[in-house]
Every structure is written in C-alpha cells, then in structure tokens.
Amino acid sequence: VSALRADGFPEAEVRRRARAGAAAAFPPGADYGAALFGAAAGPRGAATDLLDLARLVPPVFMPQRLEKLINLGREPLYSDVDLITDVGGLRSPLPVYVSAFGSTRAASADVGEAVSRQAGRLGLPMVIGENVVALGGYGRTDDAPERSMLRRLRAYREALPDGLGGVAVQQSTEDADAEVWNLVYSDPSARPLLDSGRLAFELKVGQGAKPGIGGMTLVDRGTADRLRAHYPLEPVHGTGELLRSSSPGTYTEEILRQQIRLMRNNFPRARIWVKLPPARDVAAAAALAWRAGADAVTVDGAEGGTGWAPAAFLDHVGLPLGECLLRIGRGDGSLFASGRMWEGSRCVKALALGCRAVGLGRAALLAADEDRADGLERFVRCLALEMKLLISALGRYAPADLEPEDVWLPRDVAAPPSTAAPAGPVDARRP
C-alpha cells in the first residue's frame, strides 16, 4: 500500500498502465464488441491546457508513408515506427527520459531507487535532481544514506544495457556549495558513464512548478538543525516541520552564457543540459543556451511536480507548457519538455511542436510506486505503443519527422491577440 498521492494528476490511469502495460492504451478488453465509444463531451483533465486542447491531425495525403512503403516493399504499419532518439547526446529507445524528482520525501529511498533500476533496464536517460547530494548525501564516505546520489547512480548503471541511456546530474545555485558536478566528474562509480559518453550535467536555472522562486522542502526539527547554517527555515505550517527554501539563483544573459561556457570548459567530456522554468522570456533563454553550447534545453512547464510548491504558484504563475513550446518554436538545438507527460497524445503533440524528447516526472514515480519491480517498464511499454500508433497515423515513421502541421490548435489559441508574442498560427511559427 502506497502513501503517494498525486491530486490533479491522472494517477489512477498511470497506475493502471503500470499494472496492465500496453493493454492500458485501449479500453478494457472485456468491453470489446459490447460497448460503444466516443469522445467525452469536453477534453478530460485540465480543460484550459493548451496541449490538451490541441489535437493531432493526420492528413489524407502522406508522401512519407509512400517513402516508407517503397523502402519496405509493403504497406507500413504502426510497428514500423522507429522510436530510437538522440536525447541531448544520449541514445534512448524512445523520445522519452525520466526527469528529476524534487527532493521531497515523495521521491525518497525505495521509489527513487526503483525508478533508477527500471529506467536503467529500459535504457531511458535519467535526470538526478538538485539537492539529492545536499540533503541525502553522496554516499561515498558519509555512511551511504538511503537516498544518496550514489545509490541511485548504481541502481541505474547496473541495469543499463550497452549503448543506451545515460544520466544527467542536476545542479542548482546552492548545489554548487556541494560541488555536485565536480564530485560526479571525478568519482570512480561514474566513470563507466563518462567513458561511454553517457554522462550529462544539467544546469537548473529555475523551477517548473514555481518559476521565480527556489526549491522548497519540509524538514523535521532534527534535519533543520543540520541545515540551519545553509538555508532559511520557517515554521509556516505550524506542524513542527519547517519550510526549507533555496534561493532561485540570479541570472542575466551574461551569467547564463558564462555558466554554460564554464561547464563546457570544466567538464569537456560531459553533455551539457540547461533546464528552464516556464518564464515569459523562455524563447530568448533557450536561444542563448544553445548559442553558448548547451547540448539540450529542457523546459519544465508550470504543471506541478514532485516538489513542494505554494498553491498560488501552481495555479497562477508561469506560462503553460504549450505556450512555452509555441514561443520557442523550432530552435537551433535540442529541446525537451516535461510537465504532466503521462500518455502518448500529449507527448506526440509536444514532439510535433518542436521537442526532441519529453520527460516523465510524476508518471515515472507513480508507475514505480505501483510496482517496484516492473511498474515503470509496463508503463513505458504502453506509452511506446501509443506513440507508434499516433506517429504512424500522421504518416510519419520517426519522432524527428513530426511537424507543427501535425497539430491543430483551437482558433483563439492559434491566432492570439497581437500583444501576445509571438502571434500567428502554428505553421507561421516554423522557421
């Protein structure tokens, strides 16, 4: 029995997928021939979410399907879609990675390790979040606390097949005190990943669920005493637990540019990822990051997550993920998106709008929580089947072939008022 909940997130569906695998992409098998199906009256879930309002729109005429037919010598099927994708320099069996979990207890100990082991077995790239070292320790000489970085790294690496996957280690402004990147870069346990080009470092510029402010956790009195020297702590909840706040870190264009350059300079053998919050200047920041040499830019939508965040931020702060993707458009580098990714259509819409890959956050955590041994693996099998079905329906046979024209946006979104930037229908935003 798990205590993990995810209000406002399709938790039951995710858990069903973790139990049933690919079968969960369809209505229950017992209904076959016995029930009639149709669209719900309105979109399920958050009716105002741009990506949920959008629809995938297959054409009649499909020149790429003809190419595939010629290539195969037979009519192509959904099973002919090749999902293998270069994810920021890491090779993944599908355009998906496991994004960082917040440092709250939700991602603690066993679940974190179960996610690591299953992601490793699947060869999915995985991000290890900020604060894991600061709060959980690294696990080398500090008596290996349960949630340590090293334990996750090991669980992942031991299961990892050759030639797939890799780990992106996140560092925020305050993690710099613990020198997380330097630690990993010089550690023997990370060496196999480094030597095989499967180590990335992700600079965390901001928080998805609470853009503009830093990371937050609730800590007990004992932990608070240990952290007091480094973090502000406030008894806002009146429960005996204290709210620990990180600073978000200060960025200007020059600060971001130079931090990326310094990462490339200091860690020449690691891939460089940059994680942006859903900020109003997200397009400018992404463009700058790519120019400075980032291998990938991740946009984390204001969609909630595993971290602790004030309700005002969850409901009212930050651009919706879909708007971020429209503003960035087809950029000069690899773009990833995370935020309420749990089923194929939302993922494929994001890919069509310019993303190279999508990140599973809460979905990965819930799936592994449902079944520590195989939950994430079954969940991913279902997602892969859905993606193949959807991509082939659009007459495409690789995720990279998707185009913004594969997505239809409701008219008022597609032609926003001229004050919104940038204006115009989706197609007009292509370079």
Next chain:
Amino acid sequence: VTAIELAPDATTAAAPPDLRTHLSAPRTRYAVAVQQAILHAAREYLTGEGFTELLAPVIGPVTDPGARGSKQVDIDYYGHRYKLMTSAILYKQASLLSFGKIFYVAPNVRLEPLETANTARHLAEFHQLDVEIAGASREEATAVVQALVAHAVRRVLDRAAEHLDGLGRDRHALGEVLDAPFELISHREAVRRLHELGHPQDPAAEIDWAGERILSAGARRPFFVTDYPKGSRGFYDRESTTEPGSLRNFDLIAPEGYGELCSGSEREFEYRRMVARMRETGENPAKYGWYLDLVRDGIPASSGFGIGVQRLTRYVAGLDAVWQASMFPKLPGVVSA
C-alpha cells in the same frame, strides 16, 4: 593497490613503482635535489625583491573554485564543512592588507578527474610558489614570473648540474631559457595556431590538454599565453575593461612538451564586479562571506600567480612525469602513501 586502470598506451613513467623502490632510486634523489635548488633560488630572488614569505593557510570555509573539473576536499571542522586549500588565492589577496608583496610555498589538494592520472602532469597533492603583488599590472606580474624562472634555472645550472647530468637532462636545451625574454601570445592566437595544425580547440574555453601539449612540444623556450576568454577561469581573474569577455590573465607554458607551469592574472578587487563574476562562474556568493566582507570594504588591486613546484621541477630536471618530482606522489584516483 590502484583504484583505477591506467591507459594501455601509458608509458612506464605514468605509474610510480612501489614506494621503497621510488624512495631508494637515485633518480628520485636527483629530482628532489633539483627541486631544492629551485626553491632556494626562488626564495633568494623573491626576498631580494622585497617579498615577504608567509605561511600558507591549509583549511578554510571556502577555497579557490577555479580548478577545472576537480573536486575540493571537505573536512569536518567542529561540525562545519571546511575545505582543504585548492589554492590560497583568496588569502593572498586578503594578505595584501598587511604586506604589499607576498609569497607562499603552499600545499594544495585537488581531486582531479580520473583521466588526468596519466597526463604525466597532474597530482592530487602538489605545491605552488604563490605570489601576489599589490598595485601590479599583468605585465609587471609576468616580468616577475620570467625573472623568477630564469633565476631558478640559472641557479640549478650553477649548483645542481651533477643532478641534471644524473637525470640525463640536456643542459643546453634548458640554458635556452636564459637567452631572451619569453614570447607572449594571446589565447586567440594560440587557438588560431592550433586550428592551423588541425586541432579542434574550442575558442571559448581553456586550451585543452592535447592542445597545450601540441603548443608546448613545438616550442623551444617557455612562452606566455594571455587573455583567456571569460568562462574558462575563476571569478578572481580580472575582466578587461576595454575588451569585455577577455581576462587580464596568463599562463606560462614550458617548451619540449612539458606543458603549463604557471597561471596568473590581474585580480578582480571591486565588490560589484566580483559578485557578478561569482554568478557567472556558477558560484553562490553567500559561501564567500569572510572574503566578500573584506572586498566590500576594499582590498588592494593586485596581480599574482602560482607556479606549480613539481611541474617546474619536472621541466627543469627533464622528468618524464610530474610524480617523479614528489617523494610521496598522489596520482588522481590512485591509493598510495
């Protein structure tokens, strides 16, 4: 017991023998004798020029973050996380409040990335001749570097020639140091030369190890590389006020493939500029409390540098690897005495 595997093509010099063999070897004795002559000459020169030798701090709440890719060593200082010095740069600047010209022979510890174990020029524990000069420009600092290195080489040739012969060092090649001033090329020029030679050097980064080896091997005399781009060095290297993005710094590169001997720069000393540079280098200013308190109220402008003692010894003595200049070498990742 070694914790890492050396590359298959590593030379025998990449791996130290067992400790007894190393300590008993005549080569070790010769190398340390050359080092002794160098240190003696350095002290002779610097004190003669009015420098005060200070004893270097070993631990502190913060240390130099500018060491490329390496990890600092944390120690538990009565429940506070302290660091072993990766370099004493912050203390050097602060010491100028007492003395105008200072130096240390300072021990440093850096947990370097594992692949540096067989570059023949990285040790996790090493020493620097660490010099700081209040009010000095970069040009004045490079002049001190050059005079100091030339004086050390002259003294070694005068007083330790038999040790050089014992090591098989070509005294004539070494003597070329004394012939003329060291050449000075900009980072941009160094990148251009490397590109010409087909080496894909990143123009926005530090000269990489392979690139440095190429430049060094092609030289007959030590030379300076100046004006590194921002984003390749720590926050304390001063950014040019006339060429933003370019730092008023330098490296001294030894010839014959021996590589970098020394890094130095004009220093940032103005509070506002320094805080911005800290952020640009990904640092959290809060942890530099004692230092920023001093800087906010004013510290002298300065230039300074650190010469790697074991690296200079390696070059002067003509050693295959830098560990041969240490009695108890610590190669990155290798568990040893």
